Amino acid sequence: MTPPAASEPTANAVPPANAANAVPPGLPEPASVHGEHHWWVRVYWEDTDAGGIVYYANYLKFFERARTEWLRQLGLGQQALRDRLGGMFVVSEAQVRYLRPARLDDRLRIVTTTTELGRATVTLAQRAEHDDGTLLCTGQVRIGWVDAATLRPARLPAELASALTPLLPTPSLTQA
Secondary structure: OOOOOOOOOOOOOOOOOOOOOOOOOOOOOOEEEOOEEEEEEEOOHHHEOOOOEEOHHHHHHHHHHHHHHHHHHOOOOHHHHHHHHOEEEEEEEEEEEEOOOOEOOOEEEEEEEEEEEOOOEEEEEEEEEEOOOOEEEEEEEEEEEEEOOOOOEOOOOHHHHHHHHHHOOOOOOOOO
């Protein structure tokens, strides 16, 4: 048997060091579809509880990772925002509703949609779906923009507001 060409990944290939944010093998790349951001995650042992289902708090972790990748896909990496604009997003409110369990090795799609843009906040609807389309969990998360040095709320920089406004269902800046 001949080894795969250098450009062909193998089943046990280790991603290069600069691929820290690479998608795990077998999962699609993050994508935006009709204003929704889609990010895939596979359930590992560390994600489950003693009953073999995803531990409830881990959905919040999945939602956090999806929001980070959503921002990255928009060209708004969080460390770059902090370095360039002196601010960062923090979660100020989260609501989660659990509908069905996910289990070890399940592939989940985390869908993120921008629902509201305020002067200093962004509200997002998020959901976790099994790869067969079954809705598992829904959530709403409000993230606030704060000054990175003081952690005090601050107005969203114009650059951020401009990047996020087109993602709203009806593009308009609301007072929140």
